Amino acid sequence: MKAIVTFFVVCTLVMSQNSFADRVKDIASIQGVRSNHLIGYGLVVGLDGTGEQTAYTAQAFKTMLNRFGITLPQGLNPKLKNVAAVAVHAELPPFIKPGQTIDITVSSLGNAKSLRGGALLLTPLKAVDGQIYALAQGNMVVGGFGAEGRDGSSVTVNIPTAGRIPNGAIVERSVASSFADGDHFIFNLNQPDFTTARRLAKAINEFVGPQTAKPMDATSVKVSAPRDVSHRVAFMSALENVQVEPADSSSKIIINSRTGTIVVGKNVRLKEAAVAHGSLVVTIAEAQQVSQPNPLAQGETTVTQQSQAAVAQEDAKMFHFDPGVSLDELVRAVNAVGAAPGDLMAILEALKQAGAIQGQLVVI
Incomplete structure (x- = not known):
């Protein structure tokens, strides 16, 4: 196996000298290896009077207090100038494991004037299947700000109602991938083209051996791969650096x-x-x-x-x-x-x- 990996590295170095070609990793992706979108609903607290007073914000605030065993008196409507209801979304990268962190984006849902200086409370992030895949919490970084005068004049720089929390969510569940399944995988071109698909299959066959890759259509190229996961990772590491000259785009x-x-x-x-x-x-x-009109006339100006x-x-x-x-x-x-x-x-x-x-x- 060591000799095969060495052969891959040498061939990659030789092929990288072609300045008119692109790497496989830049023009194609592996079918089944993809990211997943996450979304959640939460509360940002600690605002300097720039929060909001809406029905759903009050409801979310009361629900949070109930979870801590605090029940507000019947009919009490809390003033929530320092609280804002927000939508939290993130992207779950492929192969990420529980315990790792991802960046999140927080956006106001109501009429909050600014989220600057706020902190997001613990918010579960769910995928389309309804399962919780990450938990978000932390202090926000807001690039914009706004100021308002007593006469109604105001100035706003950038967007103060949205911000990010770097590494603000901890992954709790990983997504299964089909990368290690079967005896082959499929490259999907970012820009479908019959000529590029043919050239990609030809480059892989010249790099590894004949009949290793077969073009399926203008987008997909099927590649035979080792069944052993560690060998497949080494195989993919070599293939993604193979140089391919994409076809010219249509006029x-x-x-x-x-x-x-x-x-x-x-x-x-x-x-x-x-x-x-x-x-x-x-x-x-x-x-x-x-x-x-004439001064002596009866007309009007x-x-x-x-x-x-x-x-x-x-x-x-x-x-x-x-x-x-x-x-x-x-x-x-x-x-x-x-x-x-x-x-x-x-x-x-x-x-x-x-x-x-x-x-x-x-x-x-």
């Missing part, structure tokens, strides 16, 4: 119409086309005019609105694209015209409708 132009962001993939090509784009500017000015509209159109500039224009040439042409992001969106959409873009136009 896409991504447009974010809300922010004006435009991203053009390197494989986008244009067919021959000519584009002219001009800007039409309409300006409307509003003015008020006072109408004053009135105020009338006057509107003046002006239309101006900039000279449209036409530019020509030759067949097979690359991304660099497209950017140069658009910069030469001086088109704004909004104008460029209109140009790209018109080129797509004309069938002059070889690629997908995606609007998000």
Whole structure:
């Protein structure tokens, strides 16, 4: 086994010299090895008057006191300016064991003004199956703060109603994994692609031996593995560092119409086309005019609105694209015209409708 591991390490060092390739661990994940989301409901106490007064906060506070054998008088509604009801969520990593700790995020559920300086009381964190997997508690770290004046003015920096507790939850239950089951495992590509799946299987077969890996579809590659758990861990340690050259992504132009962001993939090509784009500017000015009657007349002074509209159109500039224009040439042409992001969106959409873009136009 020592010789096999040494062989793996040597091959990994040789393959890492390829700067155009990615490691398997960066482009794929193991099927069945995943994290799990946890959520809980709790109380944050010790706030400096920035808590909340809601029905569910009072109910949770009374329930907590009952667990300690304290019963409030009937009809008493406690003032809870220093208490806030919060949602607690965390992510349970794969292979984590009881006794280890995880980070948690705490967020206000009601109208609390700030959680700064508060402490989370013991809160069970459950998964979707309803089982408790971790217990959370601790002092919060809040990055934001707020201040309010007596006249109603206020200032807020960042978000004071949410914070984190590093290592704030202790794991109480582990999640079973299928990593050690069977005589194989499956790599799932982060970006499905038939070419990348074929290259991944080929790289593993060249690294370990023929027929070790078989591509199943555009996402999955099935790999034969040792049954012994310790051997399987060593085997995976070597495989995750194998270098694979991913295939080029499909040609896409991504447009974010809300922010004006435009991203053009390197494989986008244009067919021959000519584009002219001009800007039409309409300006409307509003003015008020006072109408004053003759002193001897019986009229009244009135105020009338006057509107003046002006239309101006900039000279449209036409530019020509030759067949097979690359991304660099497209950017140069658009910069030469001086088109704004909004104008460029209109140009790209018109080129797509004309069938002059070889690629997908995606609007998000």
